[in-house]
Amino acid sequence: MINGVIIKQLNKNKDQRGWLAEIYRSDEISYQPQMSYVSVTKPGVVRGPHEHKEQADFFVFLGPGKFRLYLWDNRPDSPTYQKQEIIEAGEDNPMAILVPPGLVHGYKCISDVSGYCINLPDKLYKGKGKKEEVDEVRWENDPESPYKIG
Numbered sequence: 001m002i003n004g005v006i007i008k009q010l011n012k013n014k015d016q017r018g019w020l021a022e023i024y025r026s027d028e029i030s031y032q033p034q035m036s037y038v039s040v041t042k043p044g045v046v047r048g049p050h051e052h053k054e055q056a057d058f059f060v061f062l063g064p065g066k067f068r069l070y071l072w073d074n075r076p077d078s079p080t081y082q083k084q085e086i087i088e089a090g091e092d093n094p095m096a097i098l099v100p101p102g103l104v105h106g107y108k109c110i111s112d113v114s115g116y117c118i119n120l121p122d123k124l125y126k127g128k129g130k131k132e133e134v135d136e137v138r139w140e141n142d143p144e145s146p147y148k149i150g
Helices: none
Strands: 006-009 013-015 018-020 037-041 046-050 057-061 066-073 084-090 095-099 103-109 115-119
Touching: 037 103, 046 066, 057 066, 066 115, 084 095
Parallel strands: none
Antiparallel strands: 006 095, 013 018, 037 115, 046 103, 057 095, 057 115, 066 084, 066 103
């Protein structure tokens, strides 16, 4: 596993009303989200790969839909530098995954239905008041990128 990545299996506690799943608890993971958002990704669509220099992402894949998350360690001082990891998560395998800064990451919806992803990053998008530069290296815009999502 890539150094610093935290994977939390999520349990859907079901009853006659439906289900409930805890996605984040400060007594389990030392992490401080600053915002949250949800995205819907259509079948076969790829988001990324990109990288943050300062920001960590805390992705939540609960369903509907299924994703393949690709991670590459791009931190030269990391013991897992240049290691790649692929994780499948979603409806059948609900997970929360903490992706630290310096990891190139992206995901693809691999189900025949759209998938929902929740993210709780530890930095505000474009900073306070949306007045700062975005902390992203967009590898998907580089035709020479070594990071490919199949």
